[in-house]
Amino acid sequence: MFWRMVRGAVFRQRGRVLMIALTVALGASLATAMLGVMLDVGDKVNRELKTYGANINVIPKGASLLGDLYGVEDGSGVSDQYLPESELGSIKTIFWAFNIVDFAPYLDARAVLNGGGDVSLTGTWFDKRLELPTGETLVTGVRGMKSWWDVTGEWLAPGDTHAAMVGSAVAERNGLIAGDTISVGYAGRSVDFLVKGVFDAGGSEDDRIFVPLGAAQELTGREGRVSRIEVSALTTPDNELSRRAAQDPQSLSVKDWETWYCTAYVSAICYQIQEVIPGAIAKPIRQVAESEGAILEKTQFLMLLITVLSLAGSALGISNLVTASVMERSREIGLLKAIGAHNSPVSRLVLTETLAIAAIGGAAGYFAGLGFAQIIGQTVFGSAVEPKPMVAPIVAVLVVAVTLAGSIPSIRLLLSLRPAEVLHGR
Amino acid sequence: MKRQTMYLRMITSSLVRRRSRMIVALLAVAIGATILSGLVTIYYDIPRQMGQEFRSYGANMILTPSGGGRITPEDAARAAALIPPENAVGIAPYRYENIKINEQPFIAAGTELEGARGASPYWFVSGRWPEETGEALIGQEVADIIGIGPGGVFTLSGITADGDGFKGEFTVSGVVQTGGAEEAFVFMSLEALGDIAGGGGLDVVECSVSAPQTELEELAERIGAGTPGVTARLVRRVTQSEVTVLSKLQALVYLVTAVVLMLTMICVATTMMAVVAERRREIGLKKALGAPNGEIIREFLGEGLLLGGLGGLLGAILGFVFAHTVSINVFGRPILFKPLLVPVTMLVSIAVTGLSCLLPVRRATDVDPAIVLRGE
Numbered sequence: 001m002f003w004r005m006v007r008g009a010v011f012r013q014r015g016r017v018l019m020i021a022l023t024v025a026l027g028a029s030l031a032t033a034m035l036g037v038m039l040d041v042g043d044k045v046n047r048e049l050k051t052y053g054a055n056i057n058v059i060p061k062g063a064s065l066l067g068d069l070y071g072v073e074d075g076s077g078v079s080d081q082y083l084p085e086s087e088l089g090s091i092k093t094i095f096w097a098f099n100i101v102d103f104a105p106y107l108d109a110r111a112v113l114n115g116g117g118d119v120s121l122t123g124t125w126f127d128k129r130l131e132l133p134t135g136e137t138l139v140t141g142v143r144g145m146k147s148w149w150d151v152t153g154e155w156l157a158p159g160d161t162h163a164a165m166v167g168s169a170v171a172e173r174n175g176l177i178a179g180d181t182i183s184v185g186y187a188g189r190s191v192d193f194l195v196k197g198v199f200d201a202g203g204s205e206d207d208r209i210f211v212p213l214g215a216a217q218e219l220t221g222r223e224g225r226v227s228r229i230e231v232s233a234l235t236t237p238d239n240e241l242s243r244r245a246a247q248d249p250q251s252l253s254v255k256d257w258e259t260w261y262c263t264a265y266v267s268a269i270c271y272q273i274q275e276v277i278p279g280a281i282a283k284p285i286r287q288v289a290e291s292e293g294a295i296l297e298k299t300q301f302l303m304l305l306i307t308v309l310s311l312a313g314s315a316l317g318i319s320n321l322v323t324a325s326v327m328e329r330s331r332e333i334g335l336l337k338a339i340g341a342h343n344s345p346v347s348r349l350v351l352t353e354t355l356a357i358a359a360i361g362g363a364a365g366y367f368a369g370l371g372f373a374q375i376i377g378q379t380v381f382g383s384a385v386e387p388k389p390m391v392a393p394i395v396a397v398l399v400v401a402v403t404l405a406g407s408i409p410s411i412r413l414l415l416s417l418r419p420a421e422v423l424h425g426r
Numbered sequence: 427m428k429r430q431t432m433y434l435r436m437i438t439s440s441l442v443r444r445r446s447r448m449i450v451a452l453l454a455v456a457i458g459a460t461i462l463s464g465l466v467t468i469y470y471d472i473p474r475q476m477g478q479e480f481r482s483y484g485a486n487m488i489l490t491p492s493g494g495g496r497i498t499p500e501d502a503a504r505a506a507a508l509i510p511p512e513n514a515v516g517i518a519p520y521r522y523e524n525i526k527i528n529e530q531p532f533i534a535a536g537t538e539l540e541g542a543r544g545a546s547p548y549w550f551v552s553g554r555w556p557e558e559t560g561e562a563l564i565g566q567e568v569a570d571i572i573g574i575g576p577g578g579v580f581t582l583s584g585i586t587a588d589g590d591g592f593k594g595e596f597t598v599s600g601v602v603q604t605g606g607a608e609e610a611f612v613f614m615s616l617e618a619l620g621d622i623a624g625g626g627g628l629d630v631v632e633c634s635v636s637a638p639q640t641e642l643e644e645l646a647e648r649i650g651a652g653t654p655g656v657t658a659r660l661v662r663r664v665t666q667s668e669v670t671v672l673s674k675l676q677a678l679v680y681l682v683t684a685v686v687l688m689l690t691m692i693c694v695a696t697t698m699m700a701v702v703a704e705r706r707r708e709i710g711l712k713k714a715l716g717a718p719n720g721e722i723i724r725e726f727l728g729e730g731l732l733l734g735g736l737g738g739l740l741g742a743i744l745g746f747v748f749a750h751t752v753s754i755n756v757f758g759r760p761i762l763f764k765p766l767l768v769p770v771t772m773l774v775s776i777a778v779t780g781l782s783c784l785l786p787v788r789r790a791t792d793v794d795p796a797i798v799l800r801g802e
Contacts, residue, residue, distance in 0.1 A: 029689070052483065290550075299675060
């Protein structure tokens with residue numbers, strides 16, 4: 001009899017049922033979408049922040065940054081150290097391989113341009129297709145890492161061997177434009193390059209000429225060697241543990257060490273890169289690593305607060321509506337009481353009905369919310385938002401709590417009314 | 427005149443007499459309006475607030491000498507004066523001199539330490555920043571090579587561009603790690619460098635300015651035009667990336683706002699519909715007494731508008747509190763109050779409540795009063 005009454009209420013009063021179900025569905029879809037986006041926003045923004053370029057610099061042990069400052073390159077003993085190019089693929093085999101977004105090797109040399117002045121020459125990968133030891137292939141290089149370069153002309157394609165990209169400062173000094181041919185000399189040898197593009201990087205790179213790594217190695221006679229590697233990795237913001245570890249990993253307890261090693265701190269990733277590339281030192285570029293952490297934290301917190309507050313708002317809205325629709329049933333409840341129903345079966349009946357309707361609405365809303373989250377992900381970041389399994393139980397609990405919160409006070413209010421008055425229409 | 431008083435009395439008494447129902451409806455409108463005004467305020471304030479956070483990337487504009495030579499301190503001061511002080515996060519002038527410590531070559535950088543701290547917040551200093559003229563901050567690489575740490579004393583020597591030798595003794599106040607070329611520098615105050623190496627111009631001025639890219643470009647042009655000895659250049663890597671990330675973030679909040687807004691509007695509309703729908707008997711009674719449809723609709727609309735206006739006003743105030751709470755918690759800064767949002771929120775809530783009243787009232791007025799009154 002109880003269930004027949006519930007069924008009857010659900011099916012006969014279709015309009016009102018639809019309204020509650022719709023509202024609950026809307027609230028549930030909102031909750032699903034917001035939670036989904038919130039849980040994924042860190043990852044997404046982290047990828048966007050990669051436009052700031054590399055956050056880890058890998059140099060050979062013993063090499064010095066002084067080369068950058070004085071232009072001392074060969075024979076002075078400070079920057080004669082190199083890393084083997086063959087080991088580069090193993091960067092993608094470390095514990096946090098999945099977090100390595102891009103990397104590019106560089107071979108720096110000072111060369112003579114067109115038989116005249118000195119120029120800094122850098123050999124690198126532009127759009128390199130790399131076969132990894134794991135059997136996967138990866139496309140990486142400066143094209144992805146230097147997204148802020150403003151290029152007049154074109155980027156070098158993977159097949160180009162004797163083409164170059166010239167920094168705007170060099171181009172201005174020597175009157176070069178895309179399409180010119182330059183001759184670059186090194187230790188008596190000289191090779192011609194076709195200028196395919198001129199770039200404006202707004203920094204020290206404007207003073208350089210970039211050529212394919214192979215061509216630079218051939219010209220300088222340093223086959224298979226690179227002078228440094230820039231790595232762009234997704235990292236977790238630093239905390240006290242990672243700071244301690246950055247000073248000296250050996251000082252940590254075994255448990256702390258494991259936590260540190262298995263978290264994507266920039267210092268842990270640096271440590272792991274040093275493990276796979278012999279004779280290398282990996283240093284975080286603090287300007288990028290530190291700021292990324294700060295911005296990431298703020299964004300996540302912002303989304304969290306917006307989510308919580310708008311969830312609270314929609315919860316209030318829904319329970320409000322549930323209250324309104326339960327109050328509407330005063331006559332029905334009055335009649336039930338008049339023919340002798342006790343308080344507890346009446347409230348059970350109304351609660352079961354409302355919860356059944358809310359469950360249907362909540363389920364529909366959950367799937368609609370998954371769709372909303374995808375729309376947001378695709379529009380803003382151009383990639384799908386990963387559905388997280390933990391969202392479903394949260395939404396379910398939320399729906400039940402909101403429905404109960406909305407119906408219990410109004411049921412109590414109705415039960416306190418006198419049946420005769422209600423039926424009379426007061 | 428009489429008609430109007432009667433009309434007003436009917437509206438207010440229907441709001442006051444059916445107090446509990448009207449509070450439910452008012453609450454719904456106010457919640458919707460709160461979310462609307464709160465999220466929109468946050469949306470508009472994000473570039474400003476996040477822009478501040480992005481300044482942790484350091485300088486986004488550098489001033490270099492126009493021709494050869496150096497920037498004179500007067501030119502630097504004149505250029506710096508063109509940057510609005512409320513937007514300047516840090517302005518750090520640098521003067522570089524080649525020096526030697528223990529016969530190893532390094533670079534000494536004289537700067538305004540307070541400005542450098544603001545312009546390069548990502549520097550990780552073990553120890554502390556220099557406080558007196560006899561103290562210096564050394565890069566990690568310098569510390570490794572000459573083997574001293576905070577508290578150590580070193581002597582540096584060098585030759586100025588004019589060919590005069592200089593010498594000075596400094597105490598290490600701290601060691602700085604940046605992961606960049608700065609690790610091979612020795613930092614000290616401009617006065618300290620001036621004391622030992624004599625007066626001289628500046629090589630570069632790093633500016634960290636909190637402003638969107640277009641404003642920065644204008645600022646760079648103004649500085650170039652106002653001080654002929656100085657060229658202002660944007661650090662493209664920082665400005666470009668900031669634009670990318672900020673626009674994505676704003677788009678995200680925009681979409682979230684749109685979705686939340688749509689849902690709360692529907693919530694408000696359904697609540698209003700439920701509230702009006704239960705007054706079918708009242709409408710029937712009025713019709714039976716001879717009230718024309720237009721008058722009934724006007725009356726309900728008036729109620730809706732009053733409710734919408736009240737709820738909107740309440741929501742605009744609560745929304746500001748909401749946005750302020752978020753801003754204080756996330757960024758630790760108060761949010762800007764947008765006065766325009768108050769009328770806009772009120773108008774939107776009036777429109778939504780008005781429209782959502784209209785639909786059920788229309789339906790109720792269409793039916794035969796006798797049927798409604800009978801309770802079908």
